[in-house]
Amino acid sequence: MNEQPRTLYWIFLGFVGLVISVYVLFPVFWLFLASFKTQAELAQLPISFWPESPTLEAYKALFSPTHQKGQLLDWPQLIGNSFFIAISSTMIVLIFGTLAGYAFARLNFPGRDLILGGLLISRMFQGAALLLPTYRLMSMMGLQDSLIGLVLLYSAFGLPFATWIIASSLREIPRELEESAMIDGASRLQSMVLVVLPLATPALITAAMWHFVGAWSEFAFASILLESNENKTVTIGLASFVELFTLEFQYVGAAATIVALPIMLVFFFGQRYFTRGLLAGAVKG
Known part of the structure; x- marks a missing residue:
């Protein structure tokens, strides 16, 4: 008789944990995806979540002595x-x-x-x-x-x-x-x-x-x-x-x-x- 309330309790806790995780990790994941986009793609409307043409140019620029960055x-x-x-x-x-x-x-x-x-x-x-x-x-x-x-x-x-x-x-x-x-x-x-x-x-x-x-x-x-x-x-x-x-x-x-x-x-x-x-x-x- 007590198994169902206990199961619902753990389902509720799991849902709350999932919501908090998404709330905390979504901006981090978006910033990670943004590193593979171009400036033009980031500025376009409507905003695209996934990179349309993934590129490593941002990473190359950081380690390039000839690039401004x-x-x-x-x-x-x-x-x-x-x-x-x-x-x-x-x-x-x-x-x-x-x-x-x-x-x-x-x-x-x-x-x-x-x-x-x-x-x-x-x-x-x-x-x-x-x-x-x-x-x-x-x-x-x-x-x-x-x-x-x-x-x-x-x-x-x-x-x-x-x-x-x-x-x-x-x-x-x-x-x-x-x-x-x-x-x-x-x-x-x-x-x-x-x-x-x-x-x-x-x-x-x-x-x-x-x-x-x-x-x-x-x-x-x-x-x-x-x-x-x-x-x-x-x-x-x-x-x-x-x-x-x-x-x-x-x-x-x-x-x-x-x-x-x-x-x-x-x-x-x-x-x-x-x-x-x-x-x-x-x-x-």
Whole structure:
């Protein structure tokens, strides 16, 4: 008797989710399709949703040093800077987050749980409130307009959450496995690297994905710290592109697609690890 109301409930939730998805994703999908249109096709009436004559001219223009769009914004340089910042800071966060997470999960010291909870709470204070003090601090340290400075900044911001994710996962791994390896002659470092970390792979991938996506798409701190064109990132380039070419949506769409592509690839290949990593340690068994 209760099956029909439950079925209707899930159908209703699915319909609501579908409506919200269409509402959110439709402008994104339209901008993606616009990148394959010409300016004339975008300006014609009535508006056509699908490209009538798909073209890659907008993408070619971004990477062409002879085209006006490619001359004003060096997109290969922007992409290279973003990859350098995102990958470098992700590696730093993963290495130090793993060591810190292992310490919180395996070592007993005063205030351990309080400090671990404080790391998570610290994420509440990121954002616009930290822009001015961060700018002054980076200027005093001589790291303004520096890719290395942005790598260190993103690493500092990403380390607390990565540590919390990894520590929560490591706590679910039985200590007996590690102790058995140490009885067989392995050191603590060897047992951590060869026994514990392979079992914590979903959490490690989750921490890496979370930080990479955040570092790749971050705009606020990059916009106030990076001034020279050779140091700017893709998010700054996209914002400048919108200001420069507001009416030429095919170029804006191409640039937005390039910015979003790495994020989509990361979640496409790591989705199953991402879900498992977030849930690790959430339920006590």
